[in-house]
Amino acid sequence: MSEISEADLDPKVKPVWLKAMTAVQTKNYGYAIKLLQTVLKDAPGFLDARRLLRKCAGNETGGPKKRSGLFGMKAGGGLGAMKLTGQVKKDPQAALVAIEAELEKDPYSPELNDVLFEAFQSLGWQESAAFALETIRTGHPEQSKYLHKLADFYLANSQSMKAADVYRDIIKHNPTDSAAIKGEKDATARASMEKQKWGEDANMRDLMRNKEEFEEIEKQSRTGLTKEQLEERRDQLAAKYAEDQNDLKTVKELASVFERLEDWEQARAYYDWAFSLSNGDTALRTKAGAMGDRLKEQEMRDLEARAAENPDDPEVKAMLDQRRQERTAEAVEEAKRRVDQNPTDPVLRFELGQALYNSGDYSGAIPQLQQAKRNPHIQSKVLLLLGRTFKAKGMLDMGIKQLETALEDLVGMDTTKKEVLYEKGLLHDEMDNKEAAIECFKEIYEVDYGYRDVAERVESSYGG
DSSP: OOOBOGGGSOTTTHHHHHHHHHHHHTTOHHHHHHHHHHHHHHOTTBHHHHHHHHHHHHHHHTSSOOOOSGGGOOTTHHHHHHHHHHHHHHOHHHHHHHHHHHHTTOTTOHHHHHHHHHHHHHHTOHHHHHHHHHHHHHHOTTOHHHHHHHHHHHHHTTOHHHHHHHHHHHHHHOTTOHHHHHHHHHHHHHHHHHHTTOOTTOOHHHHSSSHHHHHHHHHHHOSOOOHHHHHHHHHHHHHHHHHOTTOHHHHHHHHHHHHHTTOHHHHHHHHHHHHHHTTSOHHHHHHHHHHHHHHHHHHHHHHHHHHHHOTTOHHHHHHHHHHHHHHHHHHHHHHHHHHHHOTTOHHHHHHHHHHHHHHTOHHHHHHHHHHHTTOTTTHHHHHHHHHHHHHHTTOHHHHHHHHHHHHHTOOSOOHHHHHHHHHHHHHHHHTTOHHHHHHHHHHHHTTOTTSTTHHHHHHHTTTO
16 A cells, blocks of 8 residues: 555545545534545545544544643643554554544644654655644644654655744744754755755765865854854955956855945845856845835835934925835835736745735735635635735625634734734624624633733623
């Protein structure tokens, strides 16, 4: 048995799969879970069913459970995982049914999904193995032990860009994790090599022209450099650049150093030059655009600081107002330019929709945001902005519908879910549905008392 797709399903199993999808669409998650477990007993390598099963179980259990007990483990969970590990060693495929039965109670359990990962590894089902650890990443991104394991897995399977993304998630929750910081830089470098189709067996030292060049790249990739060390590196690279202004590697490194020094103007200039030297490397063009954005943001902050120091100066206030209007218009034009260059990129569509929303062009923002929904990684943020856009147009019921759709895929009470719930509460309140509004605010209140004004709203609803 191997990993399979829907097209490979046995004719006897396919009707059960179709029933399961129908049950999910009607939000009958309990029934869908039973059907999906039946599908997986006959087709254990059908990953789409396993993904859907995990989503349904997450909806049924209310999302990831809080970790308690020793080292943040769910009390008693470790013993069950140990027993299942023994079953995996004896018969990994047979153990899948028992593992899924436990995961139904706690679908995001790090311990159980780790056992599932080992089972899939034993079977050689690499995509399923990644899914098991990605489930931990979704439900418990703070569990860096398992995220490091996921990054190692991606590196071992020549998926360095995915590994870099995992390392970045680790750093978000643990900014001092030196292994993740170094891993992210190394994985990004390896991803670049893979993109250029360098041989898997090529030795990095053999790819360098000489030992000195290798040592320079090693030094550049180290983390935690002080400002003085970065400036020293900048000067070394500037000398090399003076000798050959068309050396792409030197230009890219110089741009990176200026970026780390937060010299946005120079960083933008060198990324622009690197792009012109490259063979149409869109990543460099994107970097140049990002540096331009940073430069404009810095100029805006400087002007805002000047206005704060001189609150009674009408000339400074007028300059700030004018610059804000110009910045908004520039953001729209820049976003349009990027979409014209890459019209199929949903992220760029989202950025254009956001820029149009900020400019007050709500009708123009809607079609851009609707196209941006194609990217599942940003879908929740897109739906949140769509909800706000419909609200701005006075289409409150349609705004609520977007937010309800966003909530279906938001499991843990993270920042995005709080924003969605809060916005939904405001819409209900504006539609004079006070009860529905308070229910939204209560969900936030239960986990974050200090979020905006939810405490005041919830407590006042009790007459307090």
